[in-house]
Amino acid sequence: MARVVVDVMLKPEILDPQGQAVANALPRLGVTDVSSVRIGRRIEIEFDGEPDLDRAREIADKLLANPVIEDYQVRVVAAAEVA
């Protein structure tokens, strides 16, 4: 079973209010050594046969990421890494 993971994150220059909200909540947990939190999406695509990175990139481009504000990375993962 072949799995491709697409990680979609906001571009560094785009504000991430959701991540900021988590970062702001950390001192209440006693965590003071975190400088930033960014929240993005992780998409797991399971291929019937061989994992196809070019296909996955096309899917990411057209369906998963907004290229105006987001960057994405595509990679094949071993089954063990899948959450």
Added chain:
Amino acid sequence: MARVVVDVMLKPEILDPQGQAVANALPRLGVTDVSSVRIGRRIEIEFDGEPDLDRAREIADKLLANPVIEDYQVRVVAAAEVA
């Protein structure tokens, strides 16, 4: 700079309508060899000093994941892997 990534995914037995919607759209792109798409969250936590996995696990437990329906994995990443 030390970065910890938390991957939060719905548990396998929980339906993922968002991923299903993407999977249903794939044939329109000419993609027919994908058996499933699951969409989760990827959170990048940047620590000032050393990455602290136990701290990150605590943050994930309390702020990032809903343990009733989600699983998470915590890992330190090299700068190169950061999207």
